[in-house]
Structure formats: C-alpha cells, structure tokens
Amino acid sequence: MIKIPFSKVSCSRNELKYITEVLDCGWLTTASKALKFEELFAQKVNAKYACAVNSCTSALHLGLEALGVGQGDKVFVPAMTFTATAEVVRYLGAHPVLLDVEYGTTLITPSILEKAIKDNPNVKCLIIVHYGGQAAEMTNNSKTGILNICQKHGIKIMEDAAHAFPASLNGRMIGNFGDITCFSFYANKTITTGEGGMLTTDNEDIYKRIKIMRLHGINRDVWDRFTSDKPSWEYDVIAPGYKYNMPDLNAAIGLAQLEQAEDFKNERLRVAKYYFKHLADCQWIDLPICKTDINEHAWHLYPIVLNHKSNVLRNIFIEKMSEAGIGTSVHYKPLYRMTYYKETYDLNPDDFPVCEKIWNGNVSLPIFPELTNEQLEYIRDTIINIQNNSKI
Numbered sequence: 001m002i003k004i005p006f007s008k009v010s011c012s013r014n015e016l017k018y019i020t021e022v023l024d025c026g027w028l029t030t031a032s033k034a035l036k037f038e039e040l041f042a043q044k045v046n047a048k049y050a051c052a053v054n055s056c057t058s059a060l061h062l063g064l065e066a067l068g069v070g071q072g073d074k075v076f077v078p079a080m081t082f083t084a085t086a087e088v089v090r091y092l093g094a095h096p097v098l099l100d101v102e103y104g105t106t107l108i109t110p111s112i113l114e115k116a117i118k119d120n121p122n123v124k125c126l127i128i129v130h131y132g133g134q135a136a137e138m139t140n141n142s143k144t145g146i147l148n149i150c151q152k153h154g155i156k157i158m159e160d161a162a163h164a165f166p167a168s169l170n171g172r173m174i175g176n177f178g179d180i181t182c183f184s185f186y187a188n189k190t191i192t193t194g195e196g197g198m199l200t201t202d203n204e205d206i207y208k209r210i211k212i213m214r215l216h217g218i219n220r221d222v223w224d225r226f227t228s229d230k231p232s233w234e235y236d237v238i239a240p241g242y243k244y245n246m247p248d249l250n251a252a253i254g255l256a257q258l259e260q261a262e263d264f265k266n267e268r269l270r271v272a273k274y275y276f277k278h279l280a281d282c283q284w285i286d287l288p289i290c291k292t293d294i295n296e297h298a299w300h301l302y303p304i305v306l307n308h309k310s311n312v313l314r315n316i317f318i319e320k321m322s323e324a325g326i327g328t329s330v331h332y333k334p335l336y337r338m339t340y341y342k343e344t345y346d347l348n349p350d351d352f353p354v355c356e357k358i359w360n361g362n363v364s365l366p367i368f369p370e371l372t373n374e375q376l377e378y379i380r381d382t383i384i385n386i387q388n389n390s391k392i
C-alpha cells in the first residue's frame with residue numbers, strides 16, 4: 001500500500017547533536033542556543049534584529065502590540081489565511097477587515113490594497129501574508145508597491161511570513177520589508193522547531209518593546225538572572241507581558257534546520273517544477289501563478305484549483321487521493337466562512353468573489369524535500385486517473 005503524506009519533516013543532521021548540548025549544559029530554556037538562532041536568522045534575512053518566540057502566533061501578537069494596535073482599531077487581513085493571522089487582531093480588541101485576494105497567487109496586490117483603503121480610510125495596520133511562500137508585491141519599479149502605498153497613507157505593515165522562509169523579492173529577503181516580519185517554525189513549515197516562531201525588524205524601539213513583552217514585561221532577560229555570575233536578583237516589570245520565549249531545546253533544532261534551509265528549498269523547488277511541467281496539460285486544473293522568480297519562492301505550498309472543467313468536485317477529489325494513499329490539504333477555508341468571523345462581523349461570501357472561486361476547488365498537493373520523483377509520478381498519474389474515471 002502506497003502512503004505519501006501531505007508533508008514530512010527532514011530532521012536528520014545536527015538536530016540531535018545540538019539538543020544533546022542543551023541537555024548537557026543543564027539549562028533547558030532560553031539561553032545561548034536561542035541567542036545564536038536569533039543572530040544567524042537575522043543575518044540570513046538581512047534584518048537588524050530577530051526575536052525568537054514560541055510560535056508565529058506569539059510573534060504576530062507581540063508585533064501588533066508593539067505597533068500600537070489597540071481597542072477598536074482596524075487591521076487589514078487577507079480572507080485566505082490561517083485564523084492565527086486574524087485572531088491576534090482580536091486579542092488586542094481591534095477588528096480584522098478581511099480582504100479578497102488575487103486569483104492565481106492568492107495574494108493581496110497593490111490595487112486590492114488601494115481600493116480597500118478608499119473603503120476604510122482610517123485603517124491602522126496591514127497584515128500581509130506571503131501566501132504559499134511567494135512574496136507579495138512589496139516594492140516595484142514604479143514605486144507603487146504595497147510598502148509605498150502604506151507609507152503614503154501612514155499604515156503600519158506587519159508581514160505574516162509563516163510560509164515564506166527562505167523567500168525573496170528581486171534579491172531582497174523577506175524579513176526586512178515591513179515594520180515587522182513574523183516567521184513560523186511549526187511542525188509542517190519549511191523549517192521547524194516543533195513549535196516556534198521568529199520576529200524580525202529593523203526598528204530598535206519595536207525590538208526593545210518586543211523583547212520585554214516576550215517575557216512577562218520584565219525589563220531584562222530572566223535567564224541572565226540565573227546564569228549570570230553577579231548577584232542579580234532584581235528586576236522591574238513595566239507591563240503585563242506574555243510568556244512567549246523560545247526554549248533552547250527548540251532553538252537547538254532550529255539551528256540545525258537553518259543549516260539545511262537552502263537544501264530544503266531546492267528540493268521543494270524541484271517538486272514545484274515537476275508539478276508545473278507534468279500538470280500543465282490538465283485543462284481542469286488551474287496551477288498556481290508565480291509572479292516572482294520561481295527561485296525566490298519558498299514553495300511551502302503547491303496549491304492547485306480544480307476549475308469548472310473538472311469532472312470531480314474538490315471534496316471527492318481529496319477522498320479519492322486519500323484512497324490512493326496520497327495526503328492533501330486545503331489552504332484555506334476562507335475566514336469569512338468560519339463561524340466566529342462570519343457571526344461577529346456579519347460577513348457574506350458574495351463580498352469575496354475571488355476567494356469563493358478559489359475555495360470552490362482549492363487543494364494543496366504534497367510538497368516536501370524527501371518526495372521522490374517516483375512518488376511524484378504516482379501523484380501525477382493518480383490525479384489524471386481520477387479525472388478520467390469520473391467522466392460525466
């Protein structure tokens with residue numbers, strides 16, 4: 001019986017070695033490994049500061065807080081994202097304003113943003129999601145990119161780059177465009193620490209605020225309190241902060257994963273190229289549109305859309321793929337279809353025509369570094385057989 005999971009972590013290099021170092025040192029939470037991970041990550045994405053946390057959701061929460069988002073503020077969020085992107089807005093008593101996306105890329109474009117600002121001139125912040133691992137149009141040659149628009153209107157930008165490591169736009173790494181960028185190292189992301197996240201910024205004030213709020217609102221690192229040679233029991237609390245620090249056990253895995261990030265990315269690119277080439281003739285499938293250079297895409301996801309020519313509906317397709325031993329997923333069921341957002345904001349699917357068109361047929365195909373070419377052939381053949389055997 002063939003079994004191809006939707007995603008699978010590669011974890012066979014220095015992970016165990018670094019974890020053992022943490023165990024041997026006798027201090028299992030945030031210390032030198034997390035610090036090293038922050039340093040190397042900041043270098044990699046070319047950001048001044050990086051702050052390791054226990055999830056991307058924590059990073060998004062800390063980020064919005066540091067940007068001053070609060071009670072009653074409006075924040076733009078794409079409707080096609082994971083609930084974490086929007087829930088953090090609610091943590092702070094602010095309101096997510098859901099935006100429709102572009103067909104093919106599932107991204108927010110400068111023109112979508114311009115129109116949304118006309119309808120919501122008092123919006124405080126935009127959370128941009130680099131969907132699937134492709135950078136949104138942050139900048140462009142005509143200076144009409146998302147950064148330019150936000151600057152013009154005084155709108156803060158936080159990037160949800162949970163899919164986008166390592167990714168770049170015209171040679172510039174995702175991680176230093178907006179005011180703040182948040183990455184995820186959740187178990188199925190492009191690199192993982194089990195649970196974990198990273199926040200990057202070039203702004204020193206934001207960095208200082210986040211470091212304090214990450215650990216109870218304490219004005220200095222607690223680990224220092226236990227490992228420092230000097231008697232240093234005293235600390236001050238300046239705000240009711242959170243408990244969002246990344247333990248060294250996780251950072252140890254992160255360091256080993258970071259060493260492999262480019263190799264992983266190249267393998268994912270191989271998979272994406274295979275699908276582009278071998279599904280190109282399937283008239284019933286809309287393939288993802290890559291507007292950036294294909295090499296700059298992180299290829300966290302390979303999302304296809306079964307269009308109106310398909311003989312099978314999405315749910316049946318997923319069932320049949322599963323019967324053939326192939327794992328798939330859906331990214332995403334749009335947020336306005338989720339009970340909480342639908343009821344709280346009285347949302348109507350008719351207001352999101354593009355998301356609806358995507359939602360009707362979206363399926364994410366397996367994509368991970370160890371996927372073999374034989375497995376890819378089997379996936380391609382299965383997709384074609386499902387269509388041919390479902391003639392109507």
Ligand SMILES: *Cc1c(COP(=O)(O)O)cnc(C)c1O
Binds near residue numbers: 058082
């Ligand atoms: C995975 C994900 C998150 C949340 O990441 P965690 O590290 O699990 O908190 C946020 N946004 C998007 C788009 C994601 O895919």
